[in-house]
Amino acid sequence: MTKITVMLLEDDVRASYTLESTINQHPDFTVVAISETCSEALSQYNAYKPTLVFVDISLPDGNGIDVIRQLREQNAECDFIMTTAERETTTVERAVQLGVIDYLVKPIRMSRVNQALEDYKQYKQQFARTATVDQGEIDQILRKAPTKQSRQTPKGIDATTLASLKTILLQENLHDFSADEIGNLMNVSRITARRYLEFLESEGLIRLVLNYNTGGRPRRLYQIISQDLK
Structure with a gap:
């Protein structure tokens, strides 16, 4: 399986390092570009065409949501995950309206990053398996299917x-x-x-x-x- 390419838009060096190291430890993902500003992100995207972009909101030269909007207007073929300390419902709503597939609140837990990566991998695999999907599969992709009751502890945790x-x-x-x-x-x-x-x-x-x-x-x-x- 070809690794899923990732770009980071993050101006906090520590957060960027943590994200990069966690993503690169996953066998199915690789970070190909790291940007610290909106303008750099737009340039880096055009150079590397990553499949997945992690986007912070508050940046030195603008707003990460505006970067997503601009890339959407350019018909960029990528998906976005927000990484931000902002929790206001209006901000979350704006991100959802732009098609963000996940929203990670800082300080970000490494386990939550890995969960986001696994969810995204399964999301991509569902589309790759077949040319058509039924209602149940669409509900699962859009996370509308009823959640099955989980085990008291997950697999591997005694x-x-x-x-x-x-x-x-x-x-x-x-x-x-x-x-x-x-x-x-x-x-x-x-x-x-x-x-x-x-x-x-x-x-x-x-x-x-x-x-x-x-x-x-x-x-x-x-x-x-x-x-x-x-």
Whole structure:
């Protein structure tokens, strides 16, 4: 499968780095261009023709929504995902009217970015499978189909292990902890610990922070933001 090409329009260096590294870790996506201004984004789009564009709203020389509108007027064959701290319903409505397929609120969780990528991949695959679709498939594409009741914990997350992690976080009173530290406390691998931490992050119980005081690549640390771990 050819990788889906992505462009980022983001003037915050840290947010841009986080998005780029997360997207490039996905096997089906690759970042081909990064822009920090509206004018640069329009030029970069014409040069790279990405399939998917992540767009911030507040930019040094304008508004990201205006960039989407201009590209729509140029009949640009791409899709858009908003990445912004703006939560006003009028802003969300404007984005939806322009056909934005997802809207990520800052600070953006890495698990939420991965969810957006997986949703988009499935969205593209549905169109690629067949030349026609029935009503049920259209409803699913437009997210109008009834949501099936989900499992208490997703695949790959064991309820007993998750409960053990929650107990450790409550009892140890940890601050700025890493997947390595949690892995040692739980006697599991770093990869396993990170998977459980990312689940708690997706539930809004902890948050990811990047420590840039390393002299190299930033270190991934987590902080508890809710005591609702019981």
